[in-house]
Amino acid sequence: MTFRDIDINISKETKSMLKEVEKFSMEVMRPAGIELDRLGDPEDAVKNESVLWDVFKGFREMDLHLLQIPKRLGGMADDLDPMAGILITEQLGYADTGLTISMGVSSLPFDAAAQFPMPEMQQLARDFCADKSGEMVGCWAITEPNHGTDWSLGGNKPKCGPSVTAVLKGDEYIVNGEKSEWVSNGTIATHAVLHVGLYPERGMDGQGLAILPLDLPGISRGKALDKMGQRSLNQGSIIFQDARIPKKYMVIPNPDFLKATTGQGLANVNGGMSIVFAGLAKAAYDEAYRYARKRIQGGVPLFEHKNIKVKLMQMFTMVEAARANARRMAMYNLENPMNPSVIHAVAAKCLSTETATQVASDAMQIFGGNGLAKEYPIEKMFRDARASMIEDGVNEALAIKATEFM
Numbered sequence: 001m002t003f004r005d006i007d008i009n010i011s012k013e014t015k016s017m018l019k020e021v022e023k024f025s026m027e028v029m030r031p032a033g034i035e036l037d038r039l040g041d042p043e044d045a046v047k048n049e050s051v052l053w054d055v056f057k058g059f060r061e062m063d064l065h066l067l068q069i070p071k072r073l074g075g076m077a078d079d080l081d082p083m084a085g086i087l088i089t090e091q092l093g094y095a096d097t098g099l100t101i102s103m104g105v106s107s108l109p110f111d112a113a114a115q116f117p118m119p120e121m122q123q124l125a126r127d128f129c130a131d132k133s134g135e136m137v138g139c140w141a142i143t144e145p146n147h148g149t150d151w152s153l154g155g156n157k158p159k160c161g162p163s164v165t166a167v168l169k170g171d172e173y174i175v176n177g178e179k180s181e182w183v184s185n186g187t188i189a190t191h192a193v194l195h196v197g198l199y200p201e202r203g204m205d206g207q208g209l210a211i212l213p214l215d216l217p218g219i220s221r222g223k224a225l226d227k228m229g230q231r232s233l234n235q236g237s238i239i240f241q242d243a244r245i246p247k248k249y250m251v252i253p254n255p256d257f258l259k260a261t262t263g264q265g266l267a268n269v270n271g272g273m274s275i276v277f278a279g280l281a282k283a284a285y286d287e288a289y290r291y292a293r294k295r296i297q298g299g300v301p302l303f304e305h306k307n308i309k310v311k312l313m314q315m316f317t318m319v320e321a322a323r324a325n326a327r328r329m330a331m332y333n334l335e336n337p338m339n340p341s342v343i344h345a346v347a348a349k350c351l352s353t354e355t356a357t358q359v360a361s362d363a364m365q366i367f368g369g370n371g372l373a374k375e376y377p378i379e380k381m382f383r384d385a386r387a388s389m390i391e392d393g394v395n396e397a398l399a400i401k402a403t404e405f406m
């Protein structure tokens with residue numbers, strides 16, 4: 001054991017649930033993540049025979065897609081110890097962050113649907129809970145080729161508004177434009193949470209929110225994105241060409257109402273990211289510690305050298321600070337869902353992603369040349385961590401946005 005977990009008051013049930021998650025994450029997700037990472041063509045990662053689908057199936061069979069949905073719709077949210085959800089998320093991030101994000105995002109439209117009283121939305125959440133094979137896959141389509149950080153910062157400049165627009169005609173919205181190749185699960189999603197421009201004169205602030213199936217006429221996809229980190233996470237663009245979207249799918253047609261929920265959205269997304277990447281930071285530390293105990297230089301294990309001891313202690317300190325901070329923030333926000341603390345969530349996202357990147361880089365230094373070799377896990381962890389400081393909003397932009405909630 002390299003780590004003594006000092007969080008107390010974890011129930012027996014939570015501990016045994018975590019053991020199951022640990023087994024699945026390390027025996028199925030970790031190797032699948034490595035296999036997907038090494039594929040030359042990201043299109044291969046989503047073929048029928050890909051291990052990606054074993055992960056989806058395993059995740060659903062373990063009911064891990066039910067954590068945010070209330071019991072009355074088939075979910076587990078009411079019964080779950082909040083700390084259990086946090087520890088599960090951290091463990092999944094420990095195993096493979098790309099796949100953890102893919103699984104998390106795949107639930108997003110359905111978790112969101114459960115919050116709306118309309119019968120179609122409630123049914124969508126029910127259908128998702130019943131899906132044990134991984135056929136229903138969600139995505140969050142917000143970024144556009146010409147608007148990335150603009151979505152994080154918002155604003156009411158008419159010249160800087162969403163490129164994907166929706167115009168109401170009778171009982172349908174006519175949607176045109178493109179969501180960028182950075183949409184996670186973009187080429188495999190069956191459903192989306194979609195941000196669209198409704199009032200161009202209000203710029204980014206004139207947006208509405210739809211939850212919709214993606215098999216409607218006029219909706220097509222781009223190619224799977226080839227990228228540096230989190231290669232196990234499928235990403236790709238979604239294109240709308242005179243797509244006719246029934247009015248009932250526009251769950252928030254009022255931009256002022258959507259703006260009022262910005263804080264909750266930021267708290268949820270950043271909160272989740274902070275836990276996932278605290279998990280990756282711990283994984284990189286554990287690898288470095290194990291390696292330092294085994295690798296002999298100067299006739300003794302690396303661990304016997306003072307510089308390595310000091311470096312490992314610094315890494316341990318950073319990892320524990322990120323984990324403790326993410327857990328504390330997440331517990332508070334889970335207990336205050338209507339008024340979560342946005343600044344704590346954004347601070348935790350920035351701390352965890354920056355810690356994961358620094359610790360993975362330090363681990364690479366301890367591994368020496370082997371840190372760069374594909375045979376060892378560190379170079380992938382470093383690439384996965386580096387992506388997180390841009391993912392779901394560049395850290396600097398999130399920090400600027402968070403000051404609105406100080």
Ligand SMILES: Cc1cc2nc3c(=O)[nH]c(=O)nc-3n(C[C@H](O)[C@H](O)[C@H](O)COP(=O)(O)OP(=O)(O)OC[C@H]3O[C@@H](n4cnc5c(N)ncnc54)[C@H](O)[C@@H]3O)c2cc1C
Nearest residue numbers: 140141142143148149182183184387390391392393394396
């Ligand atoms: C792994 C990963 C997963 C992702 N998943 C999703 C997803 O599921 N759905 C989705 O829609 N998107 C997703 N994204 C996209 C992500 O949200 C965007 O990449 C991010 O918001 C930044 O946008 P951009 O890449 O266009 O960078 P830009 O907006 O072009 O920013 C480039 C640089 O300029 C700076 N900058 C930009 N504008 C300003 C300004 N006004 N003032 C000062 N500085 C500025 C930024 O801080 C940044 O350093 C994902 C990205 C990654 C890396």
